[in-house]
Amino acid sequence: MGEQPIFSTRAHVFQIDPNTKKNWVPTSKHAVTVSYFYDSTRNVYRIISLDGSKAIINSTITPNMTFTKTSQKFGQWADSRANTVYGLGFSSEGHLSKFAEKFTEFKEAARLAKEKSQEKMELTSTPSQESATGDLQSPLTPESINGTDDERIPPDPSQNSEPRAETNAVxxxxxxxxxxxxxxxxxxxxxxxxxxxxxxxLLESTANVKQWKQQLAAYQEEAERLHKRVTELECVSGQTTGIKNQKTELNQTIEELEAALKAKEEELERLKAEVEKANELQLQKDTATQKLQETETRTAELEAQLGELEKRVESSQTEQETFRKNLRSLLELLDGKIFELTELRDNLAKLIDGGSS
Structure with missing residues (x-):
């Protein structure tokens, strides 16, 4: 049929619940192969996945599709032709990123192929054929308006009017x-x-777009719960190499964090000891400062007392000098009195001696 796989990976496949439009329904019990196919005869790209003989994904990539990463290991895209939303749970973030890159690449290739097909149809068609084609393609569907019809597009009335104007000019x-x-x-x-x-x-398409926006908001609300569910499904499916490697990396990270935590605790203990030592030094400093203040106060008091003593000593010295002067004066006075008494005695003795003779 000219259709060949161009990229394959393994993932858990989900579809949105058609009733609630919120919950995910697993369509595979375990991880299955999901492949991109290229149909060279129709020049289209498709995503196909088989669970045994049952096709659980058969989605044609169109330019208006978008693949959204809702978590580190889960991505989804909407297929309005199939009227569903597909979800894929991968074993690692790298597989998800690779699948998303291929989706963008093939979507761009589909867009270029569609543009080339349109240009070829415009170049090979005549004005009368364009008019007839416009009549044949007039019944439009919401799917073609939404861009899911990747094989033909509705003609633009403005394009048909130009060649008719030229024909009318003849x-x-x-x-x-x-x-x-x-x-x-x-x-x-x-x-x-x-x-x-x-x-x-177009009105119907606008209503569909609003509905899809509401559904997208609901999908985003369910993203966290979906991530937990995918993790549980991965655990049930068995220990894969990717999970083991991730666990090993997580264990190494935990050990590194524990070692860093231990180092931080030791650093904290050292800082606590330094803080306690600094508190002791501060206490000693405060005590010494208080003693110094007391000593300064005592010194000031002693200096005041010394000043008073010096004043008293000076006063005492002044009093002693005055006392000495008074004593000298008294002594001189006494010496004069003694000299007078001596003369009086001598005179009295002479009088006594003269009377007896």
Missing amino acids: PFPHSTSTNMTKHWEAELAALKSNNAKLTAA
Whole structure:
């Protein structure tokens, strides 16, 4: 059939619950192969996954699709043609990133292929063929408006009007003017009908977009719970090499964190000891400062007492000098009195001696 796998990986496959549009329903009991296929005959890319002989994923990639990573190991995309949302749970973040890169790459390739197909159709078609094609493709569906129809697109009325204007510019015989007028009136009526259908399809598409936005908000709310559920499913499916490696890395990280924590605790103990020592030194400093203040106060008191003593000594010395002066004066006075008494005695003795003779 010309369809060949171009990339494969393994993942757990889920689909959104069609009833609640919120919960995920596992479509595989264990991890299965999920592959990208390229159909060279139709120039389209598809995502296919088989669980035994049952196809649990058959999604054609279109330019308007988006693959969203909702967690480190889980991603999802919406397929409006299949009217569902697919979810894939991977064993590692690297597998998820690789799948997302391929999705973006093949989506871009699908867009380029679609543009080339459109250009080729425009170049090979004639004005009359474009008009006929517009009549044939007039019934539009919401899927084609949403961009899920990757094989053909509805013609643009503006593109059909240009070649008709050129044809109308060519002179026609007078006999055929009435027929051409009826023909153009019929074409105009067909274009109005197509425009009405296109408007209705666009309104329906807008409603679908709003609904998908609401569903996307619900999916984001369920992302954390989904991540836990995928982890549980991975545990049930068995210990894979990726999980073992991740556990080994986590154990190493835990050991490193424990070693760092132990070092921090030792550093904390050392800092506590230094703080206690600093507190003791501060206490000693406060005690010494208090003693110094007391000593300074005592010194000031002693200096005051010494000043008073010096004043008293000076006063005492002054008093002693005055006392000495008084004593000298008294002694001199006494010496004069003694000298007078001696003379008086001598005179009395002379009087006594003269009377006895």
